[in-house]
Amino acid sequence: MNNSEELSNPSTSNLATPGEYRPLIIAGLVLGLGQGGFFDGIIFHQLLQWHHMFSSLTTDMTVAGMEINTLGDGLFHLADWLLTLTGIFLLWRAGTRAKVAHSGQAFFGALLMGAGLFNLVEGVIDHHILGIHHLKPGPHQLLWDLGFLGSGVLLLVIGWVLIESARKAS
Template sequence: MEAKSGYVHRRMPLIAAGIILGLGLNGFFDGILLHQILQWHHMLSSTRPLTTTSNIDLNMVWDGLFHAFDWILTVVGIVLLWRAGGRDDVPWSSKTFVGSLLIGAGLFNLVEGTIDHQILGIHHVKPGPNQLAWDVGFLILGALLVVLGWLMLQTKVRNQE
């Protein structure tokens, strides 16, 4: 057990970098795909529909703030990854890194989907018919990404014992 916990502890800088990067990158993916390309929703589209120029402007500002937050997360993740890469005691593993990215991406869906879609109701994945199904699917995808990432981390730990 000592070898396992020591190995897990040494991987934490790489895991933290992957999770933060996963959060930021999935935020960008969400903003670019759902907000801009598909235009399914914007940050405040349920509370401020895109029916007036002032609402369009307000949603654009909030989408920009959302992207700025994603950018900050991504920069922090890169700094953490850089620091982890410079340490001799951190085992470098693609499986650990990808698993951590998946956990971060899944956490993004779970946190953003729960807060923005369910609690605040400021927007939904795809408003209109079946919007609850789209919102639940977003949460299920997030949970699956977290579980898949966690399984990848566990597999690596077993291989190192």
């Protein structure tokens, strides 16, 4: 089929169908994971200084303890950076494909889902399974950790609603 036939026949045009959001959603999820990690590291590790990567394993009140925690935070940020670079590459690749839908709503929903997924995975593994740190150590640390998990669920739900709404609108 030639280009003039594709343009005259809407069923074969380059218009995206709902299933063609997948590359955009995957890029958004990966970017959301990286950005969720950066948010955690910048806000909770650096600005609020509630915890560091290994603060439940070694104190940050000694030079040696702070060095280990700073190394952990650096490795954590390196992983966030690699996820972000991967997400940018995936977004660029999705943007070069003619049949991929371009929806800000679906992309933002995927970003939120990625950030929520970050909170759930990091919260379950680091706070509960490994116990290497808690969101806010001290009194009520379990509530803070559960709140972190709850924020992850909320971000996942909001993101999913946005993506589904975009799919229905297309």
